[in-house]
Amino acid sequence: xxxxxxxxxxxxxxxxxxxxxxxxxIYIVCLSGTLLVLHAELxxxxxxxxxxxxxxxxxxxxxxxxxxxxxxxxxxxHMYLVLPTDETPYARLATENASWFFEADxxxxxxxxxxxxxxxxxxxxxxxxxxxWGMLLVSALGAVLVGFIISGFLAHPGILRxxxxxxxxxxxxxxxxxxxxxxxxxxxxxxxxIAITGAYFxxxxxxxxxxxxxxxxxxxxxxxxxxFGAEPELAPRSGPVAIGAALARIGELAPDxxxxxxxxxxxxxxxxxxxxFARHPGRLTWGEAYRFEIDGTYIGxxxxxxGETGQQILYSIYRLHFGTFDGALSKLxxxxxxxxxxxxxxxxxxxxxxxxxxQDGLDDLxxxxxxxxxxxxxxxxxxxxxxxxxxxxxxxxxxxxxCALALALRDTARARALLQRTLALFLFALVAAxxxxxxxxxxxxxxxxxxxxxxxxxxxxxxxxxxxxHRPAAVQVGQSAG
Amino acid sequence: xxxxLAVYAAxxxxxxxxxxxCLAFAAWAWAAREAQWGRRYGxxxxxxxxxxxxxxxxxxxxxxxxxxxxxxxxxPTAGLIAVGRHLGLFLTLFVLAGTASILITILATQTLDxxxxxxxxxxxxxxxxxWGGLMFWTLYDFRRxxxxxxxxxxxxxxxxxxx
Numbered sequence: 001x002x003x004x005x006x007x008x009x010x011x012x013x014x015x016x017x018x019x020x021x022x023x024x025x026i027y028i029v030c031l032s033g034t035l036l037v038l039h040a041e042l043x044x045x046x047x048x049x050x051x052x053x054x055x056x057x058x059x060x061x062x063x064x065x066x067x068x069x070x071x072x073x074x075x076x077x078h079m080y081l082v083l084p085t086d087e088t089p090y091a092r093l094a095t096e097n098a099s100w101f102f103e104a105d106x107x108x109x110x111x112x113x114x115x116x117x118x119x120x121x122x123x124x125x126x127x128x129x130x131x132x133w134g135m136l137l138v139s140a141l142g143a144v145l146v147g148f149i150i151s152g153f154l155a156h157p158g159i160l161r162x163x164x165x166x167x168x169x170x171x172x173x174x175x176x177x178x179x180x181x182x183x184x185x186x187x188x189x190x191x192x193x194i195a196i197t198g199a200y201f202x203x204x205x206x207x208x209x210x211x212x213x214x215x216x217x218x219x220x221x222x223x224x225x226x227x228f229g230a231e232p233e234l235a236p237r238s239g240p241v242a243i244g245a246a247l248a249r250i251g252e253l254a255p256d257x258x259x260x261x262x263x264x265x266x267x268x269x270x271x272x273x274x275x276x277f278a279r280h281p282g283r284l285t286w287g288e289a290y291r292f293e294i295d296g297t298y299i300g301x302x303x304x305x306x307g308e309t310g311q312q313i314l315y316s317i318y319r320l321h322f323g324t325f326d327g328a329l330s331k332l333x334x335x336x337x338x339x340x341x342x343x344x345x346x347x348x349x350x351x352x353x354x355x356x357x358x359q360d361g362l363d364d365l366x367x368x369x370x371x372x373x374x375x376x377x378x379x380x381x382x383x384x385x386x387x388x389x390x391x392x393x394x395x396x397x398x399x400x401x402x403c404a405l406a407l408a409l410r411d412t413a414r415a416r417a418l419l420q421r422t423l424a425l426f427l428f429a430l431v432a433a434x435x436x437x438x439x440x441x442x443x444x445x446x447x448x449x450x451x452x453x454x455x456x457x458x459x460x461x462x463x464x465x466x467x468x469x470h471r472p473a474a475v476q477v478g479q480s481a482g
Numbered sequence: 483x484x485x486x487l488a489v490y491a492a493x494x495x496x497x498x499x500x501x502x503x504c505l506a507f508a509a510w511a512w513a514a515r516e517a518q519w520g521r522r523y524g525x526x527x528x529x530x531x532x533x534x535x536x537x538x539x540x541x542x543x544x545x546x547x548x549x550x551x552x553x554x555x556x557x558p559t560a561g562l563i564a565v566g567r568h569l570g571l572f573l574t575l576f577v578l579a580g581t582a583s584i585l586i587t588i589l590a591t592q593t594l595d596x597x598x599x600x601x602x603x604x605x606x607x608x609x610x611x612x613w614g615g616l617m618f619w620t621l622y623d624f625r626r627x628x629x630x631x632x633x634x635x636x637x638x639x640x641x642x643x644x645x
Contacts, residue, residue: 010621014618017571018621143579143614145614146610147617168520169522170520186510193502203610210644211602214645226598282493282496310603313606314599317606340506
């Protein structure tokens with residue numbers, strides 16, 4: 001039993017329209033999102049000199065934190081003490097504007113310098129547009145992805161017959177189509193999850209605005225209180241923040257929980273609030289927020305881990321989207337599935353271009369975008385190793401250069417091979433530069449993992465480029481395609 | 483069975499995710515085992531027969547509209563009309579369908595006797611799904627004006643009910 005031909009035709013046309021309109025943006029968001037599964041690792045990689053703490057002197061760090069607050073200089077309404085965990089084995093003191101690592105003895109060391117990973121995160125969340133508009137656009141791409149999934153299924157009449165069909169010899173177009181269909185169909189539950197959770201981040205604000213008008217007489221803060229938990233009424237308090245006492249209390253309340261972040265809200269006011277976030281094993285939720293007065297008097301949990309089901313769902317979306325919920329295993333799974341989605345986006349463009357039965361600047365541009373984006377990411381990572389300036393500009397300049405090169409060559413096969421080789425070369429150069437900058441720090445922990453993955457990717461790409469370089473030359477213009 | 487095993491091993495929340503992943507990995511492994519590997523050809527051959535300079539509007543027609551009109555390329559206003567059609571479709575898919583999905587899901591969940599936060603969670607999950615569905619319908623339906631009008635009506639009706 002198959003779908004009517006007209007249904008398939010229309011679904012395919014709709015699938016193509018979405019692809020042509022948003023293919024490049026979807027590809028960039030998918031690629032950056034896949035890499036961001038390793039956000040913590042990349043952050044550590046680009047600041048490999050951050051002091052890794054096997055032993056953390058919490059009492060000394062608490063003193064340093066309180067001294068910083070008492071000094072008043074640089075204190076912002078929200079003040080943070082980020083605790084070391086397995087994922088981020090260093091501790092930081094942070095204001096809303098700056099952040100410093102703790103040394104093992106609890107004193108402050110070097111400032112955080114995570115320009116590249118922040119730029120990559122901004123690319124994924126906002127496409128480097130102004131934040132409000134960028135997040136709205138990227139979230140709308142989540143809905144586009146849902147549209148892709150629905151139209152993709154309806155455009156695929158032989159979905160059961162072809163469930164395991166993977167023709168990787170003969171026609172390149174058939175090979176691309178089979179790869180696109182097999183990767184997308186079997187990972188559809190994951191892709192749908194990523195699409196829906198991705199849409200949440202930017203669409204929360206418009207939803208909040210409508211709900212506030214409809215149910216709260218325009219009181220947006222009322223909605224925020226319902227969703228994020230109302231702020232408790234506090235009596236004015238002064239004195240040091242009793243972080244150690246509060247952490248000890250969490251140890252009694254939830255022995256399995258792992259505290260990972262301490263926040264003092266309204267730190268510059270007479271009524272500050274101490275909030276400690278802790279992860280609960282086996283749970284998707286980002287964490288539970290335990291609230292205290294600054295003298296360590298326990299107020300209660302917000303309910304992200306044990307409150308209403310809806311609250312737990314909303315606070316599970318971040319880790320469900322980025323795959324950081326179960327250490328290395330969930331990251332590996334998300335890396336593979338995310339990479340598959342990226343390949344689906346790239347091959348979708350290739351298939352549409354191939355179906356036109358002619359070649360023009362769009363083919364070249366697509367090749368430039370597909371292979372230029374990873375090159376641009378590598379270039380921005382390299383620039384990030386030496387400073388903050390130019391990371392963002394380096395990304396877009398590199399991407400534009402790759403597109404310009406592909407357009408100038410007017411030969412997609414040559415451009416692809418050249419860009420693949422460039423990417424492999426740049427990846428090796430990036431690892432070499434990282435070792436030159438950080439020395440022995442580049443060869444342990446997360447930095448070693450990232451460097452090893454970069455070398456593996458470079459070697460794979462090099463082999464791919466050499467293989468494609470040996471292919472028969474393309475048929476010349478005007479020659480029969482046969 | 484795989485889902486049951488994954489849930490047993492990793493708990494309900496992680497287990498369901500791992501079960502979905504296992505399904506994909508197992509199917510890909512089976513497809514790779516059954517795959518026909520070998521030399522490929524024609525990567526560029528058919529596409530290099532003709533090389534033109536491209537304009538975006540000449541490449542894809544909005545679904546349901548024929549791009550076969552021989553006069554369309556030569557008509558001086560054809561390009562503008564095509565751009566207008568694409569722009570109209572874009573506005574329908576994003577502004578109208580997006581607004582409609584927000585309003586409809588909020589209105590629909592108001593009928594449930596649930597706690598506010600639970601309704602909001604449902605809105606979060608349903609809204610992008612409905613938006614994607616409306617996008618697909620708009621692109622799929624031959625009668626381009628029909629989905630646009632229905633979505634416009636839905637926006638107006640849901641907006642009136644809510645505010």
